[in-house]
Amino acid sequence: MSKPEFNSLNAIFINCTLEKSPRVSHTSRLIDVSKGIMERENVSVDEIRFIDHEVPPGEKPDMTEYGWENDEWPELFKRVMKADILVFATPIWLGDKSSVAKKLIERLDGMSDKTNEKGQAIY
Template identity: 35%
Template sequence: MADLNALVLACTLKPSPSPSSSVQLGTEFLEALREHGVEGSLVRVADHSVKFGVSTDEGDGDAWPTVRQQMLAADVLVIATPIWMGQPASVCKMVLERLDAEISETDDEGRMETYGKVAAVAVVGNEDGAHHVIAECLQALNDVGFSVAANGSTYWVGEAMQSTDYLDLDGGSEKTSATTRTAAANTVHLARLLKESGYPAA
């Protein structure tokens, strides 16, 4: 089987060392991927000086080129984001905007450099909107060349207008954990298929 590696981009608004439910669920996704022999790492985007923009490099200390190199080296990309006001976090939207540049980054056969990579999404929040956030993220990721496996997402949403976070759950959520394992298994399966037999030339 093809060796694979993964990158989780945790799009919490809070820099380290603040506790983060998005980081927690992203870490659990990585652990589920490791059950299938996939190693990886997690980047908390808020810890880096990623600039707003839609190019691969916005210059003047922009940290995105370094993050992008990690993304290009990975076979699997997981976006982990909280919900704020029913929307993906602003950090998540910034990441998706930076990924827009991949549309014009192609290989010698006219394929985006993201072709053959598989994306998944993990969402946490204390309000409704998980399906909406997942839909926005997966559509954007597919637009810029990523493939998506069946059931390629996981989420936990607490009771609306309450203060319980995913981090507060004693032992986590059994249903979310099962969903994360399914998303990881299907994502790895598709990534291995694409690694062994990629997309045709454009």
């Protein structure tokens, strides 16, 4: 039996830590373990530390159209859409995800009405 090959897969990790780079966080350490497994299996891996980017809250594809001066989400979302695997990691306090993770979910939800060339939902 041949070993499965994963070299055609792309994964993206979105780190929802509250720690800006270059600070190490527990969340980044956990991501490193999972990334290492994927990289050993020849999966192409990308990573975004969400807090390092100017991404305002909101559910619109580009919040600059709604009064925000900057919004890196449109460019970050292109990276998300290139991936076959999306992993977002968050610290948990008192059973709840970080505010950064909540903002990521909000921004992902704002793209949920998008469709591909066949009219199918992109998610």
